Amino acid sequence: MEGASFGAGRAGATLDPLSFARRPQTLLRIASWVFSIAVFGPIVNEGYVNADSGPELRCVFNGNAGACRFGVALGLGAFFACAAFLLLDVRFQQISSVRDRRRAVLLDLGFSGLWSFLWFVGFCFLTNQWQRTAPGPGTTQAADAARAAIAFSFFSILSWAALTVKALQRFRLGTDMSLFATEQLGAGAGQTYPGYPVGSGVEGTETYQSPPFTETLDTSPKGYQVPAY
Numbered sequence: 001m002e003g004a005s006f007g008a009g010r011a012g013a014t015l016d017p018l019s020f021a022r023r024p025q026t027l028l029r030i031a032s033w034v035f036s037i038a039v040f041g042p043i044v045n046e047g048y049v050n051a052d053s054g055p056e057l058r059c060v061f062n063g064n065a066g067a068c069r070f071g072v073a074l075g076l077g078a079f080f081a082c083a084a085f086l087l088l089d090v091r092f093q094q095i096s097s098v099r100d101r102r103r104a105v106l107l108d109l110g111f112s113g114l115w116s117f118l119w120f121v122g123f124c125f126l127t128n129q130w131q132r133t134a135p136g137p138g139t140t141q142a143a144d145a146a147r148a149a150i151a152f153s154f155f156s157i158l159s160w161a162a163l164t165v166k167a168l169q170r171f172r173l174g175t176d177m178s179l180f181a182t183e184q185l186g187a188g189a190g191q192t193y194p195g196y197p198v199g200s201g202v203e204g205t206e207t208y209q210s211p212p213f214t215e216t217l218d219t220s221p222k223g224y225q226v227p228a229y
Contacts, residue, residue, distance in 0.1 A: 015093050025166045026089065032159040033082035038152035040075025042145035043068050049138030060142040061129035071149055074122045078115060078156065085111075102171075109167035116160035123153040 047068050048057040061067035
């Protein structure tokens, strides 16, 4: 992109909705948003089953309430983060400050890297707890929800890792300094600079005069005379 700054063009340029929707970064954010719903949705709806010993509810992942809470927290965090970063991508073209654009890209890079790591931890945690879950009526009923949460946790690792790579590429792209050079040259092209003062066309009538307090030297001195005694 000509005159690009961190993957975007000049500030204030018109955003094409069709091209924006086809961008890989936009598609990855939408996919991550859908994956997050597919993780916390089944856990909230079917992740708690009746215990065999009583009417109280327990987490389907080996009765570990921390596993259910961790999965829901990861999913909700990814849900709101995807919506926020998608809005930031829409407004990114309107950011005129290069420093603000750099901060936005660094925020995207750091958060995407952190959340891809947390998704990896969550996937391993949920898988481990599901393997340790004892079979039972409640477990059989919520088995599909547990498997769906585990599967989309794995897919979320891939999507957020891809978002991290895209953010890293934007950060390495940096700022095209020709953008600012072109603006400076464009501003200087229409600028006129004052030249030397133009005279009125009338030349001075004064002639050169000898400096004051000068005496005319006698170039022919008189002959030597002998004094009379």
